Amino acid sequence: MTIEISKEAQKTAITSIQRYFAENMDDEIGNLEAGALLGFFLKEIGPAIYNQAVADAQSRLQARVMELDIEIHEEEFQYWTQRKRK
Template sequence: MTIELDKEVRKEAAASIERYFREKMDEPIGNIAAAGLLSFFLEEIGPVVYNQAVADVQERMKARLEELQARVEELDIEVHEEPFQYWRKFERPHKAK
């Protein structure tokens, strides 16, 4: 799977690579070389980052689903209503002897 970036994001990413080389490396890198390096990273390393992000989201969703499942299981306790209560409201309390 190739990770695609829209044109503006790709342009900003290439400019960031150029700046990195200019400020951190001994040699500057041109725009075309920076764009090529970006393409390489997206194709070669991008899937690793993508797959990790998907795994992280799955873990978070799994935890949330477990919380939701626990809440659903508690619903019957929280909202339980006793049936056949109509006549009980007319009954007189029995006196203790």
């Protein structure tokens, strides 16, 4: 699966990479180079981040499903118990 981001996110990421290089590497990086680096990160590291996000979402959903019986549990055979209260 290819990890893709929107054009707007891509522009923002490229600008961020360029700024990072300018401030931390004492070197400038062009738009083309920053785009290539972003492409590398998306291809090489993106799947690991994506897979972890999916695992986190699965874990969260499984926890919610485990709580489902507590949240929506309804006592059975309560007709006579409720009738006695009236």
